[in-house]
Amino acid sequence: MRWKIALILFLTLCLNTKQSSAQQKEGKAENVCIQCHSQLGGKFAESVEQWNKSIHKEMGNNCEGCHGGDAADIGRAMTKEAGFLGKPKLLEIPDFCGKCHIGVKENYSKSAHGISAAKTGAPNCVTCHGNHDIKKASLELINEKNCTRCHTYDRPQKIKQALAGTDKEMARLTAQIKDVKGSSIDTKRLEEKLFAARNAIHQVTHVLSVDRISAMKATTDKELSAVDESLKGIEKEIIKRKRIAIGVSLFCFFAAAVIILYRKTFLKPENWFKV
Ligand code: HEC
Ligand code: HEC
Ligand code: HEC
Numbered sequence: 270m271r272w273k274i275a276l277i278l279f280l281t282l283c284l285n286t287k288q289s290s291a292q293q294k295e296g297k298a299e300n301v302c303i304q305c306h307s308q309l310g311g312k313f314a315e316s317v318e319q320w321n322k323s324i325h326k327e328m329g330n331n332c333e334g335c336h337g338g339d340a341a342d343i344g345r346a347m348t349k350e351a352g353f354l355g356k357p358k359l360l361e362i363p364d365f366c367g368k369c370h371i372g373v374k375e376n377y378s379k380s381a382h383g384i385s386a387a388k389t390g391a392p393n394c395v396t397c398h399g400n401h402d403i404k405k406a407s408l409e410l411i412n413e414k415n416c417t418r419c420h421t422y423d424r425p426q427k428i429k430q431a432l433a434g435t436d437k438e439m440a441r442l443t444a445q446i447k448d449v450k451g452s453s454i455d456t457k458r459l460e461e462k463l464f465a466a467r468n469a470i471h472q473v474t475h476v477l478s479v480d481r482i483s484a485m486k487a488t489t490d491k492e493l494s495a496v497d498e499s500l501k502g503i504e505k506e507i508i509k510r511k512r513i514a515i516g517v518s519l520f521c522f523f524a525a526a527v528i529i530l531y532r533k534t535f536l537k538p539e540n541w542f543k544v
């Protein structure tokens with residue numbers, strides 16, 4: 270243990286000098302967790318390398334967002350007073366991630382995985398998503414390789430099929446909304462409806478119940494066909510407006526032609542005394 274403390278103190282000194290010059294250059298504090306851990310090597314640096322490629326880095330969830338601690342002060346960085354949580358134990362992980370992903374955690378806790386995790390070692394957040402290299406989630410995470418380590422693939426497959434069908438229809442409707450967006454018709458309400466439907470069904474993924482997901486799919490599909498109907502209405506309206514515009518232009522064209530013809534025939538000086 271002593272060598273670890275000595276190492277931390279040594280690095281603290283090195284970083285303090287490095288940080289002050291970096292700070293002078295950039296005018297702001299660097300994240301000390303990242304600075305120190307990148308120099309530690311092995312699994313301590315690996316966490317930084319993996320996190321660098323993650324959606325969390327992209328969205329600004331840094332080391333201290335998950336682990337707690339003070340990322341601006343080397344002396345306090347990994348202390349209890351700064352709220353440092355350390356490395357979570359396996360069964361603590363759902364709460365650890367659930368600080369931010371509240372709805373997902375609730376659904377996970379109700380699932381067969383959440384309920385039996387303590388007894389059976391069923392998967393938790395990190396088993397499926399990884400810890401530092403977390404990417405944008407998709408249904409691709411449900412596949413034979415990931416989901417047949419502990420049981421058969423029939424239930425995962427049913428869940429994936431139900432969600433994939435709905436996702437496809439959502440993608441089609443999203444593209445269609447984009448198409449009609451250029452017209453003066455307001456599509457905001459439809460976009461909001463689609464967004465809400467998407468979130469409602471994807472929220473249920475973590476419950477992992479084939480029945481719950483099928484029931485939710487029925488509701489979502491109804492919402493989607495309502496959006497589809499509205500879009501059809503909008504398309505009809507756009508065609509109607511186009512027809513009216515063409516009608517008006519044609520009318521103007523003929524009116525202009527008649528006036529010109531009239532002026533040519535009746536307003537020429539040689540025609541003045543013919544009538
Ligand atoms: C000055 C260097 C230094 C800084 C700054 C630093 N760490 Fe560490 N960290 C270490 C060392 C060395 C270890 C391994 C020794 C140990 O576990 O005490 C470690 C271990 C860890 C562990 C694993 C703990 C365990 O129980 O296995 C986590 C998690 C961690 N650091 C996160 C952070 C976070 C988050 C920050 C910023 C708020 C941070 N570190 C800042 C040097 C640093
Ligand atoms: C999304 C949350 C999250 C973020 C952000 C995060 N970690 Fe972690 N980290 C974890 C989890 C969860 C574990 C426990 C790993 C496990 O059990 O799979 C862990 C474990 C660790 C460990 C212990 C590794 C080991 O194998 O003993 C270190 C060190 C660590 N993290 C450092 C960092 C550093 C440095 C950063 C910032 C670059 C960071 N973490 C960002 C979630 C996170
Ligand atoms: C401090 C808050 C915070 C913590 C703790 C946290 N995350 Fe996140 N996470 C975010 C933010 C912010 C995003 C990006 C916005 C979004 O997509 O929700 C995100 C995105 C994600 C995504 C991608 C979502 C998508 O849209 O596809 C996954 C998966 C994820 N986190 C899993 C985890 C896991 C697993 C843990 C625990 C190891 C964790 N998160 C801990 C804040 C957090």
Ligand code: HEC
Pocket residue numbers: 362363366367370373374377382392393394395396397398406407408409410411432468470471472474475
């Ligand atoms: C059995 C594997 C598995 C476990 C365990 C798991 N997830 Fe997921 N997670 C997935 C899959 C698959 C998706 C993508 C599903 C979808 O698109 O509906 C996902 C999606 C997500 C998303 C994005 C949600 C969205 O609206 O797009 C977040 C955030 C997330 N998970 C966080 C977590 C957290 C936090 C935990 C632990 C409490 C957890 N996951 C546990 C498989 C898992």
Ligand code: HEC
Pocket residue numbers: 380381382385389390391392397410411412415416417418419420424425428477478479
């Ligand atoms: C580490 C082991 C493990 C892995 C990996 C795993 N599961 Fe499970 N799963 C379990 C356990 C344990 C149960 C509860 C006992 C049972 O119903 O078989 C379970 C149950 C289920 C159920 C039934 C839920 C119910 O209420 O009937 C579904 C659905 C499921 N898992 C989906 C998945 C999916 C999807 C994946 C891959 C992303 C996956 N599992 C990966 C261990 C695992």
